[in-house]
Amino acid sequence: MTAQTQTTQPGSVDSAIVLKKARKSLSGPIASSAVALIAILWTLPTLGLFINSFRSKEDAATTGWWQFFLHPSFSLSGYRQVLFDNGGMVQPLINSFAITIPATIIPIFIASMAGYALAWMRFKGSDAIFFTLFALQVVPLQMALVPLQQFYHKGLQFYGVTILPAPPVGHGVTGVMAQIWMSHTMFSLPLAVFLIHNFIAQIPGSLIEAAKIDGASDLRIYQSVVLPLSMPAIASFGIFQFLWVWNDLLVAKTFGGSDPAEQPVTARMQSLVGNFGAHQELLAPAGFLSIVVPLIVFLSLQRYFVRGLMAGSVKG
Amino acid sequence: MSPTLIPMESATSVALLTLLSIVEAVVGFIVVLFLIFFVAQRARGRIERPLAIVITLGPALLLVLIGLIIPSIETINLSFKNQQFLGQLVTKYIGLENYKTAFTDSYTLQTMLRTLAWLVVVPLFSVGIGLLSALLMDGMKRTSLPKTLIFLPTAISFVGASVIWGYVYNYVEPPAPQTGLLSEVVMKLGWHNPPNWILDVPVNTFLLMVIMIWIQVGFAMVILGAALKAIPEEILESARLEGATGARLFRNIQVPMIMNTIVVVLTTVIITTLKVFDIVFTMTNGNFNTDVLSRQMYADMFVTSQVSQGAALAVIIFILVIPLMAYNVRQLRKEREHG
Numbered sequence: 299m300t301a302q303t304q305t306t307q308p309g310s311v312d313s314a315i316v317l318k319k320a321r322k323s324l325s326g327p328i329a330s331s332a333v334a335l336i337a338i339l340w341t342l343p344t345l346g347l348f349i350n351s352f353r354s355k356e357d358a359a360t361t362g363w364w365q366f367f368l369h370p371s372f373s374l375s376g377y378r379q380v381l382f383d384n385g386g387m388v389q390p391l392i393n394s395f396a397i398t399i400p401a402t403i404i405p406i407f408i409a410s411m412a413g414y415a416l417a418w419m420r421f422k423g424s425d426a427i428f429f430t431l432f433a434l435q436v437v438p439l440q441m442a443l444v445p446l447q448q449f450y451h452k453g454l455q456f457y458g459v460t461i462l463p464a465p466p467v468g469h470g471v472t473g474v475m476a477q478i479w480m481s482h483t484m485f486s487l488p489l490a491v492f493l494i495h496n497f498i499a500q501i502p503g504s505l506i507e508a509a510k511i512d513g514a515s516d517l518r519i520y521q522s523v524v525l526p527l528s529m530p531a532i533a534s535f536g537i538f539q540f541l542w543v544w545n546d547l548l549v550a551k552t553f554g555g556s557d558p559a560e561q562p563v564t565a566r567m568q569s570l571v572g573n574f575g576a577h578q579e580l581l582a583p584a585g586f587l588s589i590v591v592p593l594i595v596f597l598s599l600q601r602y603f604v605r606g607l608m609a610g611s612v613k614g
Numbered sequence: 615m616s617p618t619l620i621p622m623e624s625a626t627s628v629a630l631l632t633l634l635s636i637v638e639a640v641v642g643f644i645v646v647l648f649l650i651f652f653v654a655q656r657a658r659g660r661i662e663r664p665l666a667i668v669i670t671l672g673p674a675l676l677l678v679l680i681g682l683i684i685p686s687i688e689t690i691n692l693s694f695k696n697q698q699f700l701g702q703l704v705t706k707y708i709g710l711e712n713y714k715t716a717f718t719d720s721y722t723l724q725t726m727l728r729t730l731a732w733l734v735v736v737p738l739f740s741v742g743i744g745l746l747s748a749l750l751m752d753g754m755k756r757t758s759l760p761k762t763l764i765f766l767p768t769a770i771s772f773v774g775a776s777v778i779w780g781y782v783y784n785y786v787e788p789p790a791p792q793t794g795l796l797s798e799v800v801m802k803l804g805w806h807n808p809p810n811w812i813l814d815v816p817v818n819t820f821l822l823m824v825i826m827i828w829i830q831v832g833f834a835m836v837i838l839g840a841a842l843k844a845i846p847e848e849i850l851e852s853a854r855l856e857g858a859t860g861a862r863l864f865r866n867i868q869v870p871m872i873m874n875t876i877v878v879v880l881t882t883v884i885i886t887t888l889k890v891f892d893i894v895f896t897m898t899n900g901n902f903n904t905d906v907l908s909r910q911m912y913a914d915m916f917v918t919s920q921v922s923q924g925a926a927l928a929v930i931i932f933i934l935v936i937p938l939m940a941y942n943v944r945q946l947r948k949e950r951e952h953g
Binding site for chain 2: 329330332333334336337338340341342343344346347350358359360361362363364365388389392393395396399400403404407408409411412414415416419421427429431432433434435436437438439440441442443444445446447448449451454462471472475476479480481483484485487488491515516517518520521541544545546547548551552559564567568571572581582584585588589592593595596597600604607
C-alpha cells in the first residue's frame with residue numbers, strides 16, 4: 299500500500315487523469331441509459347398507484363393508469379371518500395402515529411442508556427451482555443408473538459404462579475396501541491443498543507474524563523455529555539425505527555384488533571385488499587395515504603437513514 | 615341534532631383520545647426517567663456506580679428478557695406440546711410430533727421448499743441488481759435522482775408495495791382493456807393470451823418475489839455503493855496502470871475488495887426474506903401455491919388454531935437463522951479484536 303502511494307506521488311496530474319479513467323471505466327452513454335432504465339422501471343409501479351389515486355372510480359376500474367396520459371381525467375372523490383366519508387383511513391392514520399411515535403422515542407432513551415453503560419461503565423459480564431444483545435438482533439420476532447400476547451392478558455406466569463403482572467395498558471384503542479408500541483420497543487432494543495453503542499463508544503475518552511474531574515456523576519455524564527453527542531446515531535436509529543414501525547404489519551395484526559378503529563394503516567390496507575372487489579376503488583387513494591408519511595420522512599432525512607443502515611450492516 | 619352527528623362526534627373523540635395517549639405515553643416515560651435520574655444522583659460513594667449501571671442498563675435488559683428471551687423459550691416449549699388455540703388450559707407434551715408433521719405433511723413440505731426458493735432467488739437478484747446499479751453509478755455524475763428513485767421503495771411498506779404491484783399484476787379477460795401494466799406490456803409485445811398472473815402456478819411465486827426484490831435492491835445498492843467508494847483510489851489506479859479495465863477491473867479488483875460487504879448484504883437480505891410474511895399474506899393469503907413459512911406460521915398460530923404447530927414452524931425459522939447469527943457474532947468478535 300505505502301509503496302503504491304509513493305509511486306503515485308510524482309506526476310500527480312497524470313495520475314489524476316488515469317484515476318478518472320479508472321473510475322469511469324463503466325460509465326459512458328450505455329451505463330447512463332442502463333441506470334436511467336433501472337430507475338424508470340423502479341418508479342413505474344409507484345407512479346401507477348399515484349396516478350390511479352387521482353382518477354375517477356370508473357376510469358380506474360375499467361382502464362389502465364397509463365390511459366391517463368391519453369385521456370387525462372382528474373378526480374378527488376377517492377380521497378374524499380377515504381378521508382371524510384366511510385373509507386375510514388383517518389383513525390388508522392392517527393393510530394399509526396400513536397404507535398410509531400412512542401415506539402420510536404422510548405427505545406432511543408432506553409437504548410442510549412444501555413449503550414452508555416456497555417461502552418463506558420464496563421464491568422464483569424458487560425461484554426457477554428453486549429454479544430447476547432447483538433445476537434438477539436436476528437431472532438425472528440415470530441418466536442415471541444404468542445407468549446407475548448399471553449403476557450399482555452395474564453402477566454408472566456410460571457406453573458400458575460404470577461411472576462410479573464400484566465402491564466396496565468387499559469382497554470379500547472389506546473390499550474391496543476400501547477400493546478403494539480410496547481412490543482415494538484422490546485423488539486427494537488437489540489438493534490438500537492448495538493447501533494447507538496457503537497457510536498457512543500467512539501466518543502473521545504478525554505471528554506468523559508474531563509466531566510469526571512469536574513465532579514460529574516455517571517448519570518450526569520450520560521445526561522449532559524453522552525446524550526447530546528450521540529444525536530447523529532440517535533437520528534439514524536430514529537428514522538430507521540420510524541419507518542420500520544410505520545410499515546410493520548405482523549405486530550399490528552397480532553396485537554391489534556380486527557376493528558378498523560383499532561388498526562394502523564398497514565393492517566387497514568391489508569383488510570381492504572382482502573375484501574376483493576368490495577372497496578377496490580378505495581385502494582389507490584388509501585394506499586397512497588399509507589405510504590406518503592414514510593416517503594416524506596425518507597426523502598427529507600435520507601442522509602441519516604443511509605447512515606443508520608451502514609452502521610447496522612457494514613460496521614468497520 | 616341529527617343522528618348522523620353522533621358517530622362523527624364519537625369518532626372525533628376517539629381520535630383525540632388516541633392522540634392524547636401518545637403524549638401521555640411519551641411525556642410520562644420521560645418524566646419517570648427524569649425523576650429516577652434526579653433521585654439517583656443524590657447517591658454518592660460506593661453505591662453510585664452500581665446504581666448507575668442498574669438504572670441505565672436495567673430497563674433494556676428487563677424489556678429484552680420479557681419481550682424476546684422468555685417468549686422465545688416459551689415458544690420452543692410450546693412447539694413440543696399439542697396446544698391448539700390460544701389460552702387453552704389443558705395441554706400435554708407430544709415430543710417431536712409437530713416437527714414430524716412439518717417435515718412429512720405435503721403442504722408444509724411444499725411451503726418449505728418454496729421458502730427456500732425465496733431465500734435463493736430474492737437475495738441473489740437483490741444483490742445482483744443492487745451491485746450492478748452501484749457499479750454503473752460509481753464515477754458517474756448526477757446520480758442523486760436515479761439513486762433516490764431506486765432507493766425509494768425501501769421506505770414503502772410490504773403492504774403498500776403489494777397494493778402498488780396489484781396495478782402491475784391485475785388481469786382482465788382479454789377483449790376488455792387491461793388494467794394491469796404487465797398484461798398490457800406483454801400483449802403489446804405480441805403475447806395475446808397472457809395468464810391470470812396471480813393465479814398461475816409457478817409464475818405467481820416469482821412475481822411475488824419480484825415485489826420483494828423491488829424493495830431490497832435500493833438497500834443493496836446504497837450499501838454496496840458506499841463500499842465501492844471506500845476502495846482506495848491508489849488501488850484502482852495501479853490496477854488501471856496494469857491494464858485492468860471494465861469487466862476485468864470489476865471482477866479482479868472491485869468485487870474482491872468489497873466481498874465482506876457483499877456477504878453482509880446477502881445475509882441481511884436472506885434474514886429479511888425469511889421473516890417477511892406481509893407480501894404473500896396481502897397478495898394471495900397463501901393461496902394458489904404461494905405459501906411461505908412465515909405466512910403459514912402466522913395462520914397456524916392465529917387463524918386455524920394450531921398454535922403448537924405454528925410454534926414449531928417459528929422454531930424452524932429460528933434454526934435457519936442461527937448459522938447467520940453465528941457468522942455475524944464471529945465477524946463482530948474479529949472486528950473488536952482488531953481494534
